[in-house]
Amino acid sequence: MQAKVVVVGSLNMDLVARAPRLPRAGETLAGESFATVPGGKGANQAVAVARLGASVAMIGNVGDDAYGQQLRQALLDEGIDCQGVAVCTGVSSGLALIVVDASSQNSIVIIPGGNGQLLPESVQAFDALLKRAEVIICQLEVPLATVAYTLARGRALGKTVILNPAPCTGPLPQDWYAAIDYLIPNESEAQALTGVAVSDLASAEVAAEQLRSLGVQNVIVTLGAQGALFASAQGVRHFPAPVVQPLDTTAAGDTFVGGFAAALARGVEEGEAIAFGQRAAALSVTRAGAQPSIPYLFEVQP
Template sequence: MTRVTILGSINVDTILQIPRLPKPGETLAMSGKQVAGGGKGANQAIAAARANAQTAFIGKVGADANGKMMLDALQAAGIDITQITTSNYADTGEAFILLDDNGQNSILVDGGTNQEIKIGDIDTAQATIAAADFLIAEFETPLTTTLAAFRYAKSVGVTTILNPAPAKTELDPELLTLTDLIVPNETESETLTGIKVTDETSMNAAATALLQQGVSAVIITVGAKGAYYQTKTEHGFVKAFKVDTIDTTAAGDTFIGALSSQLNKDLSNLDTAVRFANKASSLTVQKLGAQPSIPHLSEILADGDIQKA
């Protein structure tokens, strides 16, 4: 069983269903409202755990009802929550998701306790990191903390996976040299490289630029089209599964969590792991909400389209 540790965000999502984004000054009636667990880190952890990875989490919640709700949800998913601490100074993170009739979303985030994760939390969690095959992080928590976590992970032979989302223009170059696998979407890739991703040629150029910045391997996800992967010795494009999309929330997070559950520690099976992750993502977008839509291993394998990597 693959062992995955996530350093990341924990949010409670409020999903507001609307026909389209309102124009400035316009009032629109909602067609629905739901509350569900979210946060990029928590989504990725649940995706990994439901795909049968042994999963642990490093994070922070508030001493509030949302914090209790999320701790209960993560524990129910079989995730080790020993390294999730409770803050008395900030509320649990929240996201407000505007979901239109086409299944596309716009998201507003209040980071809350996610911004309170400190280097000291990494020091406390060293045993949890060292016990993992993979350490995953994204950009909804402080970058200084992620840098410290990746430094330690590399020192003990743990493979690092970075999801550079939400996109940031200012990035410590050392972080990329400590990253074994980076997984941006096309927008995040362009932010990091300045290369607009439009086709496989531009994907190759962007991935090459990231390799030159020090990462060992790259996967660029391009939504309903699929995902492009590249290392120093191989590259390829894995097409997405064609489905009717209801809600794209957590599709990228599901991809990363599911991917990590299938990857070899040396990243030698990227092609088959990406195909598995594409399948998991295709199931997520067919349901409403972030964590409620993330599939279990049995669902991913149910129709025989794929096998475990």
């Protein structure tokens, strides 16, 4: 089946510890539980697309270790096209060391491993996948040169290009913006991109309009319990968040991005696609883990 969505990005094994609170610098803190869970922003988003109603292919790297085998198999089990997932010899797979506290907030350290070897030529080798896709998704857990190549190639092919700028430490290169159809940052990422302290709808609107002035067609700032702010040429619109009791916010943003992309690939209007992504993300935060928390289409449809 032709993949309607292609995700170019990271695959990580998440090593997740739960504790009453996040440890302070230099502190040893007794934890409550531990789990090893397939993750990585790219892989999470690919799983979300697959579960939420669209065919998807993944382009990324794993290491030649047991984690790499598990990560690739997890995607295959979801029906994801993995011809573009390569095994890098002599390096570990990507790892994410995650601590989740009692209020469901998390602290994460990323070890790139094979993700750091995903080069532009790695994507170029699977250009046929990009050509056949309708939507292309990127994040920032792989080399920036690879992201730049994928965005430019997606624009040249006339595809719908989505960038989730995570993790983000500062502004994007100026020439990226015009290649992006939908830029989807959260509050902290929007602040890193613009310098605007984003804490509410008003500040999110300032940041979003600043990003649009740089050439992005559409900006969706995800605001957790405050919902999402969508800025486009037609104006600004607020989408309130569904009310849930959160357990673990890991992969909530990835679920939103994947759900939104899957809905677009199915031909859903962008406003309804945003609301669909929100419903999926709201369900995900009521469950533990990254990929295990991502819901299926039948759970999200109204």
